[in-house]
Each structure stands twice: as structure tokens, then as C-alpha cells.
Amino acid sequence: MQETIHYITRELKDLYPPGEIRQFVRLILHALRGYSLTEMIVKSGELFSAGERSRVSNIVARLKMQEPIQHILEQTLFHGLDLKVNPAVLIPRPETEELVDWIIREYSHPPLRILDIGTGSGCIALALKKAFNTPLTEACDISEKALTLAQENASENHLDIRFFKADILQWEKCTQWNSYDLIVSNPPYVTLKEKKLMPANVTDFEPWSALFVPDEEPLLFYRHIAAFANRHLQNNGSLFLEINEKAGSEIRELLMQNGFNTPEIRNDMQGKPRMVKAVRNY
Known part of the structure; x- marks a missing residue:
């Protein structure tokens, strides 16, 4: 060896x-x-x-x-789970594992209802289901291919998740939502002008729809997620987000405008502000 x-x-x-x-x-x-x-x-x-x-x-x-190792192997490890990946979904990253770790540490008692928005491979929802064994864990995505893969990962890991198709940018048109104690999302947040700074093994092989937002509207997904969470989080429910390191102040202000109290921004292991937690109090 x-x-x-x-x-x-x-x-x-x-x-x-x-x-x-x-x-x-x-x-x-x-x-x-x-x-x-x-x-x-x-x-x-x-x-x-x-x-x-x-x-x-x-x-x-x-x-x-420059082909991603996860695509070559058609699998990756995420928070102790073996997951299938393919070009239809974003490859799970260590920063997202850090977000999951933060969520797990925050709860002395498991939340009863969890929603993962833009689930991709299902990595966040599956890791939280494994950690909490929550009675209701739901995950949505706009991509049918992503949902198929996420369901395969749930089955392979013997975890019960309710997956459904939904476009968070048109969340008011969907009738499948519940009320939740915890909402989490790692939405697209890289602006197109930042694309040239990214390695080819990301831009050439991973789905642009899961990565990029228009230069003129970098907070597109956060704006809709904040409005949705304002409506669908229970009192004292928490919203956790992975964010663009350059957008922390703007996202904090956006969340406060949507009724969230003093959002907390946290650095990742590289010292970059990449995660936020906000609590909804009615």
C-alpha cells in the first residue's frame, strides 16, 4: 500500500x-x-x-x-456517511461538514422538524438525520436528478428522509411545506464574476445552477430563503446557512429585516466567515 x-x-x-x-x-x-x-x-x-x-x-x-476525485470514484465521504455523487450535484465539502457540526453542537435536544433547502446529494439532511434521528426530516431541490441521487443515498444509508421537488425562488407556489424547528441551506452564492477565480475542476465539472448567482443579485437565494423561513419557522426556530465569505454583513442585515434576532456569523477552519445562524422570535 x-x-x-x-x-x-x-x-x-x-x-x-x-x-x-x-x-x-x-x-x-x-x-x-x-x-x-x-x-x-x-x-x-x-x-x-x-x-x-x-x-x-x-x-x-x-x-x-482535473476531473474531481469524487466524480471519478462516484462516491465521497461526508460526516461519516458514504455518499454517491455525480455531475448533477455539488460535491459535498469540508466547510459544509463544519456547518453540520455547528448545528449538532447547538442542540442539547434534537429538533422535531428539519428542512434542508437545495439538498443536492442529500448530505446535510442525511448527516442531521443520522445525528438527531428527527421524527420529520425533509429536503427539497429543484433538480429531479439531484432528488433521485439523494433518495439513493438515503436508502443506502438506511435513513428516512422525505424528499420533494420545490423551487425556493417560487416557494409560495409550493404546497408541500410544513412548519419547522430547523431550516438549513447551502444555496448558490458565487457570483459569475468570481468564476474566473475558481479552479477548473469545479467550474468544468460541477453544476452551475448549484454554484452561481447573477452579479447584480448576489443575495438572490438568501432573500427568498429568509422570507420563507420567516413564514415557516416555529417560534425560536433556527435558520443555518452557508454563505459567501464576502457577504456576511449584507446577509446579517437581510435576516434582521426578515424578523431574525442578531444573526451570528462564524468562521470556518480557514478563518473565513462562511456560516450564519439566526433565530426567529415572534
Whole structure:
């Protein structure tokens, strides 16, 4: 196994930073052998078969073409869950795991009703369902392909989520909503002018509809989510959002205009303001 790890590192060291290569190694070995990080260390002396070495070589060749590792493997790890991913959904990221961690720490007693808006692969809803075993966990998306994949992930992980199609930009036309104790969303928030700053393995392979908003309306989704949450959150219910690091002050003001008390903005592990919590008090 060590020989394979050295091969992956050697072939990719001029293309990717060391931390990303370590993540590739972790995901590749998990996909090939199902090993956890601890098992990778304990079993580092094991040898790979010719078939496994051939598969690793193919994966490395595709990584050199900037294809996301999660698309190559058709799976990823998120908050202890094995999830399927494909080009129809945004690849779950560590920052979103941090948002989930924050939510879990905030609740000494599980919320009774949860909604995940723009669920994509289902990663947030599934992680919260696993953590809380909430009686009602719902998740919506505008994409049929995303909802199909999210339902597959729920079934594979034996978690009961109610998925349904809805466009949050036209939320008043949907009749499937309930009232909720917790609403969470990681909506599109990257402006088109920021696209040129993003790596090709994101812009060339992930769905633009899950990433980008018009330059002239960067808070498009937050404006609709805030209005929706104002209507559908229970008293003292919480809204958690992943945000553009440049938009924290504007989002805080937007939420306060929609009846939320002193929204709290939190930094991610890289020190960037990427998450917000707001409580609705009637």
C-alpha cells in the first residue's frame, strides 16, 4: 500500500497541494478497500493486486485532467456517511461538514422538524438525520436528478428522509411545506464574476445552477430563503446557512429585516466567515 501512496503523491505533486493529495489517497483507498483512516495506517504494509494498481493508475490519469476525485470514484465521504455523487450535484465539502457540526453542537435536544433547502446529494439532511434521528426530516431541490441521487443515498444509508421537488425562488407556489424547528441551506452564492477565480475542476465539472448567482443579485437565494423561513419557522426556530465569505454583513442585515434576532456569523477552519445562524422570535 505504501508503494501505491508514493505513486499517487509522486504523480500529482506538481498539480495539487499536499493536503489535497492526502485527501485523494484517503478517498482512493477507502473506495478500493473500504478502509478507514486508522485501518490505512494499521494495514499500510499490505500489497495491492494488479487490478487495484491498474485502477489507481486510471484514477491518477483522470486526476491529471482535473476531473474531481469524487466524480471519478462516484462516491465521497461526508460526516461519516458514504455518499454517491455525480455531475448533477455539488460535491459535498469540508466547510459544509463544519456547518453540520455547528448545528449538532447547538442542540442539547434534537429538533422535531428539519428542512434542508437545495439538498443536492442529500448530505446535510442525511448527516442531521443520522445525528438527531428527527421524527420529520425533509429536503427539497429543484433538480429531479439531484432528488433521485439523494433518495439513493438515503436508502443506502438506511435513513428516512422525505424528499420533494420545490423551487425556493417560487416557494409560495409550493404546497408541500410544513412548519419547522430547523431550516438549513447551502444555496448558490458565487457570483459569475468570481468564476474566473475558481479552479477548473469545479467550474468544468460541477453544476452551475448549484454554484452561481447573477452579479447584480448576489443575495438572490438568501432573500427568498429568509422570507420563507420567516413564514415557516416555529417560534425560536433556527435558520443555518452557508454563505459567501464576502457577504456576511449584507446577509446579517437581510435576516434582521426578515424578523431574525442578531444573526451570528462564524468562521470556518480557514478563518473565513462562511456560516450564519439566526433565530426567529415572534
